[in-house]
Amino acid sequence: MLEVLFIGLSLGSILLLVALGLAITYGAMGVINMAHGEMVMVGAYVTVLSGIYLGANVFIAIPLAFIVTALLGLLIERVVVRRLYGRLLDTLLATWGIAILIQQAVRLEFGLSFFGIHIAGLGPGLQNVSVPEILQGTLSIGAAEINRYRAFIIIVTAILAVLTWLIIYRTSIGMQVRAIIRNPKMAAACGIDVTRVNALTFAFGSGLAGVAGVMMSGFKTVFPDMGTSMVVDGFLVVVMGGVGSLLGSVLSAGILGEINGLVAAATNDILARAVVFGVVIAIIVLKPKGLFALKGR
Amino acid sequence: MLSKQKIDWAIYAAFVILIMLAPLAMDTFWLNRVAKYLVYGMLGTAVALSWGYAGILNLGQGLFFGAGAYMLAMSLKLASTTSLQQGSDKPVPDFMLWNAEPGAPTELCCITKASFLWLPFQSQWFGVAMGLILPVLLATVLGTIVFRKRIAGVFVSIITLALVLLVRLVVIDSQPVTNGFNGLTDLGWFNVFGLEFDPYVTATYYLVAVSLSLVLVGVRLLVETRAGIVLQAVRDDQNRARYLGFDVPAYQTFFFAVSAAIAGVAGMLYVIVSEFASPTFMDLSFSITMVVWAAVGGRSSVLGACIGAILINVISATVSETEGFAEAWKAIIGLIFVLVVLYLPRGLAGLAHDFVDRFVARKSSPSGQTIGVTGASSQAAE
Numbered sequence: 001m002l003e004v005l006f007i008g009l010s011l012g013s014i015l016l017l018v019a020l021g022l023a024i025t026y027g028a029m030g031v032i033n034m035a036h037g038e039m040v041m042v043g044a045y046v047t048v049l050s051g052i053y054l055g056a057n058v059f060i061a062i063p064l065a066f067i068v069t070a071l072l073g074l075l076i077e078r079v080v081v082r083r084l085y086g087r088l089l090d091t092l093l094a095t096w097g098i099a100i101l102i103q104q105a106v107r108l109e110f111g112l113s114f115f116g117i118h119i120a121g122l123g124p125g126l127q128n129v130s131v132p133e134i135l136q137g138t139l140s141i142g143a144a145e146i147n148r149y150r151a152f153i154i155i156v157t158a159i160l161a162v163l164t165w166l167i168i169y170r171t172s173i174g175m176q177v178r179a180i181i182r183n184p185k186m187a188a189a190c191g192i193d194v195t196r197v198n199a200l201t202f203a204f205g206s207g208l209a210g211v212a213g214v215m216m217s218g219f220k221t222v223f224p225d226m227g228t229s230m231v232v233d234g235f236l237v238v239v240m241g242g243v244g245s246l247l248g249s250v251l252s253a254g255i256l257g258e259i260n261g262l263v264a265a266a267t268n269d270i271l272a273r274a275v276v277f278g279v280v281i282a283i284i285v286l287k288p289k290g291l292f293a294l295k296g297r
Numbered sequence: 298m299l300s301k302q303k304i305d306w307a308i309y310a311a312f313v314i315l316i317m318l319a320p321l322a323m324d325t326f327w328l329n330r331v332a333k334y335l336v337y338g339m340l341g342t343a344v345a346l347s348w349g350y351a352g353i354l355n356l357g358q359g360l361f362f363g364a365g366a367y368m369l370a371m372s373l374k375l376a377s378t379t380s381l382q383q384g385s386d387k388p389v390p391d392f393m394l395w396n397a398e399p400g401a402p403t404e405l406c407c408i409t410k411a412s413f414l415w416l417p418f419q420s421q422w423f424g425v426a427m428g429l430i431l432p433v434l435l436a437t438v439l440g441t442i443v444f445r446k447r448i449a450g451v452f453v454s455i456i457t458l459a460l461v462l463l464v465r466l467v468v469i470d471s472q473p474v475t476n477g478f479n480g481l482t483d484l485g486w487f488n489v490f491g492l493e494f495d496p497y498v499t500a501t502y503y504l505v506a507v508s509l510s511l512v513l514v515g516v517r518l519l520v521e522t523r524a525g526i527v528l529q530a531v532r533d534d535q536n537r538a539r540y541l542g543f544d545v546p547a548y549q550t551f552f553f554a555v556s557a558a559i560a561g562v563a564g565m566l567y568v569i570v571s572e573f574a575s576p577t578f579m580d581l582s583f584s585i586t587m588v589v590w591a592a593v594g595g596r597s598s599v600l601g602a603c604i605g606a607i608l609i610n611v612i613s614a615t616v617s618e619t620e621g622f623a624e625a626w627k628a629i630i631g632l633i634f635v636l637v638v639l640y641l642p643r644g645l646a647g648l649a650h651d652f653v654d655r656f657v658a659r660k661s662s663p664s665g666q667t668i669g670v671t672g673a674s675s676q677a678a679e
Contacts, residue, residue, distance in 0.1 A: 084639070235455060
C-alpha cells in the first residue's frame with residue numbers, strides 16, 4: 001500500500017513539474033501555452049545533447065535546460081505571445097502552431113537533414129538518457145522499496161515548488177506578478193512595467209518546463225512528440241486547482257497523481273488515466289473556477 | 298446589402314458546382330482522396346458553426362466525429378464477408394474471435410462480455426441512425442450540463458478536450474468490443490438498396506459531395522434564421538442576451554448539438570470513404586487540427602472554414618508527394634497557423650469579405666455581414 005501511495009506521489013510530482021510553469025504563465029499572464037509541452041521536450045533534448053557532446057549528467061543538464069528553454073520562452077513571448085494578451089483562446093491556437101514548429105525543428109534537425117547533415121541526438125528517432133549511478137536502483141524505507149529516481153523527482157519538484165512560491169510571494173518581482181494577476185491595468189497604472197514582468201514570467205515558466213524535461217528524460221524515452229500529452233495533463237491540473245493559485249496546483253497535482261496511482265494499481269494504466277480525466281471534468285463542471293480560485297479579475 | 302448577399306450565394310453556388318464537376322478532372326485515386334478532404338471540409342463547417350457563431354471553441358469535436366464513425370463502422374464491419382468468415386461457422390467479427398475467452402460460444406450475443414451491444418448493428422440503418430443520434434445525444438447532455446452552469450470560454454474547451462481524451466481511452470481499453478488501438482478495419486461497403494458504395498467509384502464521391510453541399514446550405518440558412526441571429530447575440534454578449542429574456546443555454550445547446558450532428562455525419566462519410574474507424578479520430582491533435590482548418594479558412598464563415606480544410610489538405614497531399622517535404626510541410630502549417638492567428642484572425646474568408654466589401658463599395662452602408670471576430674474572441678477570453 002505504501003508503495004502504491006508512493007507511486008501516486010511520484011505521478012503527482014511529475015504532473016506538478018509540468019503544471020508549475022503553466023500555473024505561472026496561465027495564471028499570471030492569461031496565456032494558454034500549448035507549446036509548454038514542447039519546452040519540456042526541448043529540456044529533455046538538452047539533456048540528451050549535453051550527454052553526447054559535453055559528457056554531462058542530469059545534474060548539469062538542469063541549469064542548462066533552464067537557460068535554454070527560458071531563452072526560447074523569452075523569444076516566443078517577444079515574437080508572438082506579446083501581441084495576443086487578452087485573447088486567451090487565440091494564444092492557445094498560436095502556441096499550438098509554435099508547438100508544431102518546435103517539434104518539426106527537432107525532427108528535421110533544424111532543417112539540416114535536408115542537406116544530408118545529421119546531428120546525433122536529434123531527428124525523428126527515439127533517444128535515451130542514462131541516469132547517474134547514484135539515482136539508479138531502489139531505496140528501502142521501512143518495508144517499502146522505493147525507486148531512487150522517482151524519489152529524486154519528488155525532491156526536485158518540491159524544491160522547485162518552494163522556490164517558485166518564494167519568488168512569487170517573497171520578492172518584489174513576485175509581488176508585481178501577483179499584482180498583474182489581480183488586475184493588469186491597475187498594475188500598469190501603479191508603475192509596474194507589465195511588458196517586462198510578463199516577459200520574465202513567461203521565460204521563468206518556460207524554464208521550469210525545461211527542468212521538467214530533464215527530469216522526464218531520465219525515465220521516459222525522448223522523442224519529438226513527447227510533450228503533447230503532458231501539456232494537457234498540466235492544464236487539467238492548473239484548471240482543477242484554480243487559475244492563479246499555486247497551492248491549488250500543488251494540491252490538485254497530488255490528488256490526481258494519487259487517484260491515478262490507486263486506480264492503476266486496481267485496474268490498469270489506461271483506465272486510470274480515463275478516471276483522472278473524469279474527475280477533472282466533474283470538478284470543472286461543479287466548480288468552474290477550480291478548487292482554490294483567486295477572487296478578482 | 299442585398300447585392301452582397303447575392304454575391305455570397307453566388308460563391309456558394311460556384312463552390313457546389315466546382316465540387317460537382319471535380320470528378321471530370323480526376324482519377325479514382327484522387328477522387329477518393331478529395332472525397333476525404335470534403336469530409337474534412339464538413340468538419341471545418343461544424344467547427345465554424347460552434348466556434349464562430351456560438352462562440353464555443355470545442356476542442357473535442359473529434360468525439361462526435363468518432364462517435365459517428367464508430368457507429369457506422371460497427372454496421373459495416375458486420376456487413377464485411379471477409380471479416381466474418383475467419384475460421385468460424387457463425388458470423389462474428391474477426392477481432393472478437395481473437396479476443397474471446399477460450400471456449401466462449403461463437404455467437405455475436407455472447408462471444409465477449411459486451412458483444413451483445415453489436416446485435417442491433419446487424420442492420421446497417423441502425424448504425425446510420427445511431428451515427429446521428431449518439432453525437433446529438435452526447436452534445437445535448439454535455440451542453441445542457443455545461444451551459445446551464447454558465448460555464449464559458451476556455452473552460453468549455455478544457456471540458457470537451459478532457460472528454461474526448463477520456464472516451465478515447467475507454468474505447469482503447471474496451472478491446473473485446475472495439476478492437477482497442479487497432480480500431481475497426483476490413484469493413485464492408487455502404488449499401489443503399491443494392492447500390493454499393495465502393496470507396497473508389499464516382500457514386501461515393503457524389504454521396505460525400507451532395508452531403509457536403511446540403512450541410513453547407515443548411516447551416517447557412519440556419520444561421521440566418523431568428524435563432525441563428527439570437528445565437529450570435531449570445532456569442533457577442535451572453536449576459537445582455539440573458540437580460541433580454543432569451544434562454545441562452547437552450548440556444549447554445551441546440552447549435553452545439555447541430556454542430557455535433559454534422560461532425561457525426563462527417564464521421565460516417567469518412568468511414569464509407571476510408572473503410573476504417575480508429576481511436577486516432579479522438580486524438581487531441583486531430584481535434585485541434587480541425588480548429589486549425591477553421592481558423593485558416595475563417596472561423597466565422599461557414600464556407601470559409603470548409604474551404605480552409607479542403608485547401609490545406611489538398612496542398613499538403615500535393616506537397617507530400619515530393620519526397621522529404623512532408624515533414625517540412627508540417628512545419629510550414631505550424632508557421633501559417635501562427636501567422637493567421639496574428640495577422641489574419643478572420644482567416645481567408647475575412648480577406649474575401651473585405652474584397653467583396655470593396656467590390657460592392659457603398660461608403661455609407663454598414664458592413665453588417667462581416668462578423669466582428671475580435672469582438673467574439675475578446676468575449677470568449679473573459
